[in-house]
Amino acid sequence: MKKPELLGGLTPAQFLRDYWHKKPLLIRQAIPGFQAPLPRQELFELARRDEVESRLITQRDQGWDMQHGPFAKLPALKQKAWTLLVQGVNLHHPAADALLRQFRFISDARLDDLMISYATDGGGVGPHFDSYDVFLLQAHGQRRWRISAQDDLTLEEGVPLKILSNFQPEQEFVLEPGDMLYLPPHYAHDGVALGECMTYSVGFRAPAYQELGEAFLDFMMDSIDLPGRYADPELKPTEKPAELPAAMVARIRDELNKIRFTDDDITIFLGEHLSEPKPSVFFEARGEDLSFARFFQGAKKRGLVLHRKTQMLYRGTHVFINGESFQVGRADKAILTKLADQRRLEKQEFDSASEDLLEALHQWHESGWLELA
Structure with a gap:
């Protein structure tokens, strides 16, 4: 500011x-x-x-x-x-x-x-x-x-x-x-x-912790790994068949307590959650595909700007854009940090970009997430 x-x-x-x-x-x-x-x-x-x-x-x-x-x-x-x-x-x-x-x-x-x-x-x-x-x-x-x-x-x-x-x-x-x-x-x-x-x-934005908690648990569903299946080889006869067994509760408690999440999990969740476009936000894909070569030529000549609807965040090696996340190397991270902070890239700032990054920028352009300046 x-x-x-x-x-x-x-x-x-x-x-x-x-x-x-x-x-x-x-x-x-x-x-x-x-x-x-x-x-x-x-x-x-x-x-x-x-x-x-x-x-x-x-x-x-x-x-x-x-x-x-x-x-x-x-x-x-x-x-x-x-x-x-x-x-x-x-x-x-x-x-x-x-x-x-x-x-x-x-x-x-x-x-x-x-x-x-x-x-x-x-x-x-x-x-x-x-x-x-x-x-x-x-x-x-x-x-x-x-x-x-x-x-x-x-x-x-x-x-x-x-x-x-x-x-x-x-x-x-x-x-x-x-x-x-x-x-x-x-x-x-x-x-x-x-x-x-x-x-x-x-x-x-001031999201409620309840909202974040529910969204985080949904996000973590794909990360949970609890191998094995419940078993009770030392089971004893019961006179109260409708009562939930205390041993079963304790055993499953111990297994669920194995679920752990890291700072990385929270970073990726927040980056994706906070950059996710609102339900009313839609991007218009390009009517005509611009070949990679022509896109790269235009970017080197004019630079790039994020579309005003695009939300881009980053932390550490993680970059988030419109609800998607990925990890990048140091050189590409420096370029994407500039793009996120300045919401634009000047034409001379592509020199050290990897082929993967250039392809990603091309795809974002085709999706309407960024534009030639």
Whole structure:
């Protein structure tokens, strides 16, 4: 991260030390003169698409209403108090992706997506809290934020949204375009549009340990090796045939306790799990195959860039891309580390690439995972 103005003059290290997971931070003109890269109509077009996650939230006298997209038609602009939420805009728009990448002073393993909230006057989603860190960047118009460090996070019952039943605001801010508010997890907040407005939310992944545990056990299924079969050669007669034998429980306990997992197992699991595309993410394979020779010629001339939908991680000798993993040698690792960190490779950076790596890059290009620059 080379733009300290994004954090109000703080360095990333200072921000992470003093604010991350700890307390809110209001940053006036985090991006001076910021103008929303997506006009209203372009955002509405995204909400019409099947592969884009969107929600429409309306507040009426009788309560809250939430609908899931796609939306062939949205309420009239003159109608007050409705909000359109479009998730993962960075996957579909290069400028939104570039904005999200400004927050890469935090690991890609944690950085999630950029959501855009469009609201007419009075629109919002009610007082609530998030289970993850979030940066709220005002992109157009004004929004009034009220926030609270309250411990009472009880939710209203019978409401389609997670709305706090006893919100007690402690601070209040009106954000203008370019202003940004950081909130740590579980910090109560309520944003209301003052006239038509758009807010960009940069969110971070915070998977539940239960989710990770279930996924890890599923991942380990292919790695478990427990030879042999249960046997009880010293079995004695029983007068309680329905009772589970204690010796059987102990014997199977001892066998299951032989299951072990290593740091390598956890590394590979996390790399594959956290780089796996979301269910709504699809890549478009090349319509025309580019021969290996022509691909290599183009890469040497123009360089390569990762597609904005591609997630690439690494640790040690392991490299992960879109849910797949493999091990590489030192020379190839240096090249792939650059590709993952910079999300691009310059034309001169292929000189030491192995034939296997070049073939892998060619296959990723054919799958739509990366592109010629």
